[in-house]
Amino acid sequence: MEVSNQMLHRPVSILQGVSFVCGNASFWEMPRSQCVSFCFEIVYDDDGFEICVGNVFDEMPQRTSNSGDEDVKAETCIMPFGIDSVRRVFEVMPRKDVVSYNTIIAGYAQSGMYEDALRMVREMGTTDLKPDSFTLSSVLPIFSEYVDVIKGKEIHGYVIRKGIDSDVYIGSSLVDMYAKSARIEDSERVFSRLYCRDGISWNSLVAGYVQNGRYNEALRLFRQMVTAKVKPGAVAFSSVIPACAHLATLHLGKQLHGYVLRGGFGSNIFIASALVDMYSKCGNIKAARKIFDRMNVLDEVSWTAIIMGHALHGHGHEAVSLFEEMKRQGVKPNQVAFVAVLTACSHVGLVDEAWGYFNSMTKVYGLNQELEHYAAVADLLGRAGKLEEAYNFISKMCVEPTGSVWSTLLSSCSVHKNLELAEKVAEKIFTVDSENMGAYVLMCNMYASNGRWKEMAKLRLRMRKKGLRKKPACSWIEMKNKTHGFVSGDRSHPSMDKINEFLKAVMEQMEKEGYVADTSGVLHDVDEEHKRELLFGHSERLAVAFGIINTEPGTTIRVTKNIRICTDCHVAIKFISKITEREIIVRDNSRFHHFNRGNCSCGDYW
């Protein structure tokens, strides 16, 4: 499992000077008695204070409840004075005990002052006070955030030795720590050993699955949690809903939405933003917009979700005007919001606007342009046919271009049929990423459409030598709460005869209305007739046909495809939408195509 960008971008300098010394790796496998040999030491500071009874937060006001939501911590736990004043009080306390240390450590940790929190843990050691489950529950999340699994494991070793590893708080922190370090198997093991699990421990693992891209497992565990009669809270919903967004499983997303409303969490901004994202990624931008319009409070995340939604659905102008509206309302766009608005520009070809936004990042908002922003602009230039400009832009990037940045340009070269530049770009890709499947496939396609069979064969040989195999194209459609998958050319679906019959009938009508098969994208060196047959078996076409056959007239068809929609299928589905009078929505790997009355929302710009 890959570590996400978010993890890699976290600084680690904060951990310097802190040392939880303990043995190495595999204490998992050891019987408990042997774990004792793992010691836990703190590097002590020289100064120390006497132990004191009392609590520096004694003066704190009680938390007030907050509109039925659970997330009271951030909003309503207002300190009467800043953490600095708390520290001053703490420092003059004549005697300090574990509780007072825990309190100040938690205070620092919750205020993001991690160095101070860890310094206090060290100081605590100088006074003979031993960190307990409270201390460590405050400290562990620091190592989750900074993805330091070594430090996290040291603490794990220590808590096993102290016999507090089954503490729910510690357990949840450990589950989270391992998940954020991309070691979800270890999260599972910690979780499985917790004999007392509350909603938070369940959700730590659910969220862990989502963070590691294991969406199906996240949903499975969420269901298990509900079955175990643990009621999901607000946080649990905002953790699982993104799993539906990623999987594009509208029916599950809808069920969760229903659950959210019944639970009274509908106005929670975290959940509402997740729902906006989920509906738009599942192809229902109207529902997404409805939820967004009903939200009372909007932050940069909710704005970004709806802007990205419109961008993915090809409503570039709407996305741009929402971005302007966000700024007008005084919400400052962050880096992600810029990714969204640049994506919007790229999908509709707003070149000048995009440049304006790109430059305003540093000049107006003091934000650095990161790889994603460069990628979006490169994508925009490429789509707009400014291939050379895009090439130069990428070559001069301040960030080292990755294979994926070059890949967007390569697909633009393919759209604009510039084989010469494509070859140049492909070589760039292969130098950074010699196993980039997409690049091999695209180049093969381009050679094929130019009749350059020799070059194609050469490239295929190169692929074979590397042991690379083409990822099969597949499409899927939800039908009565079941997902039906289709693989290109695969005839094993039980309804295949009906599908073919349908496609044949539609095809006759299509040809009458002027459809001509575009066989240029067919990879194989076979005759025209055979090429047309191959197009006939494309997965998106099968899924659309299956959807139409099995639904009432007028029902919207939603299909998801794992790779870019094929040019010929794009034309064909336009015809199909007109002939069958259906709205057909196809999500490919980068956007949505809304086919209606013979047109597509992308305006053929994709």
Add this chain to the structure above:
DNA sequence: CTAGGGTTAG
């Protein structure tokens, strides 16, 4: 005195 959450994205 302690633990889990939403937006990028190939």
